[in-house]
Amino acid sequence: MPQALVCMSHSPLLEHVEPPADVKASVQEAFTAAREFVHDFAPDLVVNFGPDHYNGFFYDLMPPYCIGFTATGTGDYDSWAGPLNVPTEVAERLAQFVIDRDIDVAISRAMEVDHGAVQPMELLYGDLTDRPIIPVFVNSVARPFVKMERVRRFGAAVGEFFATDAEFADAKVLFLGSGGLSHDPPVPQWATATDAQRKFLTDGRNPTPEARAARQQRTIDTAKAFAAGTASVQDLNPEWDRAFLEICRTGELERFDALDADEMDAAAGHSSHEVRTWVSAYSALAAAGAYDVTYEFYRPIKEYIAGFAVTTATLR
Ligand SMILES: O=C(O)CCc1cccc(O)c1O
Numbered sequence: 124m125p126q127a128l129v130c131m132s133h134s135p136l137l138e139h140v141e142p143p144a145d146v147k148a149s150v151q152e153a154f155t156a157a158r159e160f161v162h163d164f165a166p167d168l169v170v171n172f173g174p175d176h177y178n179g180f181f182y183d184l185m186p187p188y189c190i191g192f193t194a195t196g197t198g199d200y201d202s203w204a205g206p207l208n209v210p211t212e213v214a215e216r217l218a219q220f221v222i223d224r225d226i227d228v229a230i231s232r233a234m235e236v237d238h239g240a241v242q243p244m245e246l247l248y249g250d251l252t253d254r255p256i257i258p259v260f261v262n263s264v265a266r267p268f269v270k271m272e273r274v275r276r277f278g279a280a281v282g283e284f285f286a287t288d289a290e291f292a293d294a295k296v297l298f299l300g301s302g303g304l305s306h307d308p309p310v311p312q313w314a315t316a317t318d319a320q321r322k323f324l325t326d327g328r329n330p331t332p333e334a335r336a337a338r339q340q341r342t343i344d345t346a347k348a349f350a351a352g353t354a355s356v357q358d359l360n361p362e363w364d365r366a367f368l369e370i371c372r373t374g375e376l377e378r379f380d381a382l383d384a385d386e387m388d389a390a391a392g393h394s395s396h397e398v399r400t401w402v403s404a405y406s407a408l409a410a411a412g413a414y415d416v417t418y419e420f421y422r423p424i425k426e427y428i429a430g431f432a433v434t435t436a437t438l439r
């Protein structure tokens with residue numbers, strides 16, 4: 124069983140806003156299940172499909188996907204702030220393979236990854252350097268978006284590399300996807316942003332501690348208000364989330380192609396695009412063969428501003 128998958132929502136609010144005790148306990152149980160899964164699997168390498176929230180990628184140069192050859196955590200919301208343990212030579216060969224499959228992926232030799240990319244690894248391993256990891260950015264927040272079909276093909280190309288590369292014939296690779304499902308946290312969008320917000324979206328790297336703290340407090344305040352029913356935040360959409368999870372379960376991944384960005388905004392919120400990391404990760408796993416989803420947790424959680432899901436999968 125050389126490959127496996129964990130896909131999970133993330134939320135920087137996990138440590139900042141308290142849902143009811145039973146809800147919190149159920150999420151912690153899901154994390155425990157995922158942790159046991161990865162410890163049993165014991166991957167030699169993690170391929171980490173992560174989004175970004177204008178901490179590492181900005182509108183000065185916004186690729187649809189990017190493979191990191193070396194990478195550092197930005198430390199937003201107290202997430203991982205140091206270097207990642209990236210096997211550069213493998214990342215380089217992966218990028219060449221993907222490009223040869225006609226997917227024009229960007230690369231970075233100094234990638235910056237935020238809470239959205241590192242939180243699953245922190246929850247599963249506690250330490251971003253515990254395993255060799257290849258960080259793969261999948262744009263999930265900054266329009267324009269490529270079609271979901273392209274995201275699926277991108278993930279499949281990544282998966283094909285590990286399914287066919289001689290060096291990985293006996294290696295265990297974990298595909299990790301982070302984000303979603305339905306949610307609409309207060310991340311500015313270009314189309315409706317003020318001039319000051321547009322400057323941040325374009326040129327917001329390395330914020331002052333004050334600016335970062337203000338941004339984080341705004342998210343925390345919004346989450347508390349959303350849970351109290353007083354925020355004008357778009358509702359979570361459990362139906363949409365369950366339909367998405369159903370596609371993951373069936374393995375009929377071409378069905379993801381019908382996900383349209385405008386419809387997703389309307390039905391599931393402006394951050395629902397984070398499921399692009401899931402589409403990539405599931406497609407990567409499916410490139411090696413049929414799989415089974417072995418664990419699924421789902422709960423819409425306003426305190427975390429997330430249709431919160433955790434899934435694990437193994438090859439059949
Ligand atoms: O502050 C931000 O930029 C967004 C934080 C955030 C909140 C809820 C769910 C998420 O997935 C998320 O990323």
Ligand SMILES: [Fe+2]
Binds near residue numbers: 133174303
């Ligand atoms: Fe996010």
